[in-house]
Amino acid sequence: MSKLFFTADTHFGHESILRLCKRPFDSPEAMDEILIARWNSKVAPNDLVYHLGDISFRAGKPPQDYLERLHGQIHLIIGNHDSREKLEGSPRLRSISDIKEISWKGQRIVLCHYPMREWPGAWSGAWHLFGHVHGNLDDQPLGYSLDVGIDSHDYAPLAVEEIAAIMATRDKHFGS
Known part of the structure; x- marks a missing residue:
C-alpha cells in the first residue's frame, strides 16, 4: 500500500540557499545528493508526494534532472521559483496546481506554496500545508497550518x- 508525503523548498542546485537558510552542506552538489538520498530513503516508487513548490532554483540543469532521481508519484504545487512552462509535460509530475485541496481519511487538507492566515475550511478543522518561508514561522504556529518545507523537517x-x-x-485556533 502506498504512503502519502508532503514537502517543499528543496531548491536543488541553489548555491545561495546554503547561506540564506544556513543549510549544513558544503556545496549545492553535496546538498542535492543528500536531499535526494533522504527523500528516497523515506519515499517508495509508488508513494504519493505533494511537493509544495520551489523544486530547484538557479541550478545548472533543468528541474526534470532532479525529478528523475526522486521516488514517488509527484504532484507539484507551483512555487515562486518554479516555471510552469518548463515543468508542464514533465513525465515525472502527475499534476501541477497553484493551490489544491485533498482529503486523507476524511481530513480536509489545503495545499499552497504560500502560508495563509486563513484557508478554506480553517473554521471546521481543515489543515493548511505550505512552504515558502523556510521555517521562519515555526515559532508562530497558526492553528492547523504547517510549514512542510525541508528546512523545518x-x-x-x-x-x-x-x-x-x-x-x-x-489548538484548533479557529472557531470553538
Whole structure:
C-alpha cells in the first residue's frame, strides 16, 4: 500500500540557499545528493508526494534532472521559483496546481506554496500545508497550518502520519 508525503523548498542546485537558510552542506552538489538520498530513503516508487513548490532554483540543469532521481508519484504545487512552462509535460509530475485541496481519511487538507492566515475550511478543522518561508514561522504556529518545507523537517519529506501527530498537539485556533 502506498504512503502519502508532503514537502517543499528543496531548491536543488541553489548555491545561495546554503547561506540564506544556513543549510549544513558544503556545496549545492553535496546538498542535492543528500536531499535526494533522504527523500528516497523515506519515499517508495509508488508513494504519493505533494511537493509544495520551489523544486530547484538557479541550478545548472533543468528541474526534470532532479525529478528523475526522486521516488514517488509527484504532484507539484507551483512555487515562486518554479516555471510552469518548463515543468508542464514533465513525465515525472502527475499534476501541477497553484493551490489544491485533498482529503486523507476524511481530513480536509489545503495545499499552497504560500502560508495563509486563513484557508478554506480553517473554521471546521481543515489543515493548511505550505512552504515558502523556510521555517521562519515555526515559532508562530497558526492553528492547523504547517510549514512542510525541508528546512523545518530534517531535509526530508514528511509522511502524513507525521503531520497528523504534529497537528494533534495544536489548538484548533479557529472557531470553538
